[in-house]
Amino acid sequence: MTHLWWARRDLRLHDNPALIDAQADGPAAAVFAWTPALHFWSGRRRAHLARTLWSLRDSTGGALAVRRGEAADVVLAAAQEADAGVVLAAREFSPAGVAQQEAVAAALEAEGRELRFVGSPYAVAPGRVTKGDGTPYRVFTPFRDAWRQHGWRQPADAADPRGFVPLDSDVDLDQHAAHGDAEDPLLEPHEFREQRVLDALESWIDDALIHYDDERDRPDLDSTSRLSVPLAFGQVHPRTVLALTAPKRSDGSRVFESEIAWRDFHADTLWHEPQARRESLSRVMLEEDWVTGREADQAFVAWRDGRTGFPLVDAGMRQLAQTGWMHNRVRMVVASFLIKDLRIPWQRGADHFRRTLVDYDHAQNQLNWQWVAGTGRDASPFFRIFNPEAQLDRHDPQRRYVQRWVPELDTPDYPGPMVDHKAERETTLALHRRAKDRG
Ligand SMILES: Cc1cc2nc3c(=O)[nH]c(=O)nc-3n(C[C@H](O)[C@H](O)[C@H](O)COP(=O)(O)OP(=O)(O)OC[C@H]3O[C@@H](n4cnc5c(N)ncnc54)[C@H](O)[C@@H]3O)c2cc1C
Known part of the structure; x- marks a missing residue:
């Protein structure tokens, strides 16, 4: 009997235990669900996904099906078509991934089919x-x-690229890649093969x-x-x-x-702690002490657009906008600046990263933001406030990184610092002490 591989965040032929098991008794059918939720992804990430799927499908001799719909409907229909009693997939652990796999398992089970998990990311x-x-x-x-x-x-052996039973697709990957690129362009695409x-x-x-x-x-x-x-x-x-x-x-x-x-x-x-996706795991400031309203909106836009007047922050935000990636050290500096200099809650920064990072990963993004915010498990202490100038001197001593991303740096077009870092640091620490005193 044919098995079905449900491709998820494991878009590869090498070292893929779920796919290997799907091919154990002969050629496998393979399907990826192009779900409605993907329309909330940024254009750049959707374009990258489309290219990655295009490449994987190419490696399977065109056999991988990419189909529109909720995962439970898509996987069930593919299992029916391939007459597969067993569907193999890597297990997900994020709240959305868990909900999705529970729905797929229930749909399959109702028909006497089985979802079997092998491996994880x-x-x-x-x-x-x-x-x-x-x-x-x-x-x-x-x-x-x-x-x-x-x-x-x-690592597991590589899967057999010829070991697939073809299923039809109904998603035009070329078009999705082109639309994503047009609506949300990057300097260059990330490698997808x-x-x-x-x-x-x-x-x-x-x-x-x-x-x-x-x-x-x-x-x-x-x-x-x-x-x-x-x-x-x-x-x-x-x-x-x-x-x-x-x-x-x-x-x-x-x-x-x-x-x-x-x-x-x-x-x-x-x-x-699934609530960590939105909620701080511990409190570092009183709710009323975060900056809100118009003042926060203006500050956020300057941060987002790389116009804070702090070269390392601005370089990072522009690298992010133009390439969909940012260096880890700079991610820490820009996040600290948003939270501790501008006093804007980490969730707003995390949402911006979701819209702009190509490597966006729910667990990594939300928990790294909580790490910088001092609210996560084993987080950086809240009183550790990155000094963006000192970080620049230490980690970009010849200023090559900032000059690359902020070409107008040493010209009159570059703005002065939008805040006095030392003063904001003092205020933020005082507000933090106040929150601690209140318990
Ligand atoms: C505010 C903030 C948000 C972040 N959001 C994301 C995100 O959405 N997706 C993401 O993959 N990473 C995220 N990171 C972690 C880290 O910045 C990136 O994984 C790293 O910069 C990617 O570049 P690299 O692959 O060249 O890393 P390398 O330094 O070569 O590290 C190798 C791998 O180790 C892992 N890694 C490295 N640093 C971290 C870290 N701090 N936390 C967890 N894993 C790490 C990554 O998988 C990375 O690919 C975030 C960090 C911060 C501070």
Whole structure:
């Protein structure tokens, strides 16, 4: 009997255990649900998804079906058509992913079919790494140590690109890519072909991994892996990444592994605390002390458009607008500036990142914002307020990064600082103390 692979955030043929299992008894059918929710995605992310699906379908000899509709309807119809009693898929852990897979499982079950989960988008799935008493870790370092001890499997074999039963599609991927590009253009598209992503990863490991511990905080050197986009779409699995980096055994590879552990830590936090998607996990300021109304709107627009007068903040926001990606150090600086200099709640910044990042990932984005805001699990303390000038001196010493993204920097067209950082810092800390005193 044919099995059906339900493609989700795992758009790859390599190291894909759900797909391997779907092909275990012969050629598999494969379907991706182009759901109505995708119309709320930014144009840039939708265009990237369309290209990634186009490439994956190409790799399956055109067999992968991409169909419009809610996942439960699309997967059920494809299972009926392929006469598949078993549907294989990677398990999701975000609130939306869980709701979706529950609906699919119920629709299949009503007809005597089964949704079987194999694997997840993580090295170690959320909920697996716990303290001795079974409760989740709240602090990252012991989580990471237990995560390393738990370990992960070796990558699975590559799926057979000829091992597919073709199903028809009803989504025009070329058109979606073209529309997304037209409505929300980027300087250049991100890589969307699986093999090129893997080749780029191997070159990066050869050239840059060894310097990762020293250079990862330097936006001017641009020497990080750029894996966040392929990881967000599942074009590569973290297990594959770790299998390639771990044998290198350098400080670079240890620090890099730690960053992959942060990815699993944030997913674990959201799994245990789904309210973290919108709500702060702890309070850092009184509700009435956040800036609101017209003043907040004007400040937000200056931040969004990269016109704050702080070169590192502006460079980051422009890199984001033009490329759909921003260096991690700069993400921390711009987020700190919005929350602690402008006193705008983190949720508004997180929403802007959702609209502009191509690597947008619900767990990573919301929990990283909470980390900077000092409201998450094992977050940066609220009193740690990044000084955007000192960060610039330290991490972009020759000002190459800021000059690249803010070409008018040293001309009269560039605005002066929109706030006095030192004064805002004092005010914010005083308001924080007030909130703490109130308990
Ligand atoms: C406010 C804010 C919002 C963010 N939003 C997102 C998001 O929506 N999607 C996203 O993938 N990352 C997000 N990050 C984390 C991080 O900035 C990016 O993963 C990283 O910059 C991607 O570049 P890279 O792949 O070259 O990273 P590298 O430095 O090469 O790291 C390798 C991988 O490790 C993981 N990683 C690195 N740093 C972090 C981190 N702080 N938290 C979790 N995982 C990490 C990522 O999967 C990354 O691809 C956010 C960080 C901040 C401060």
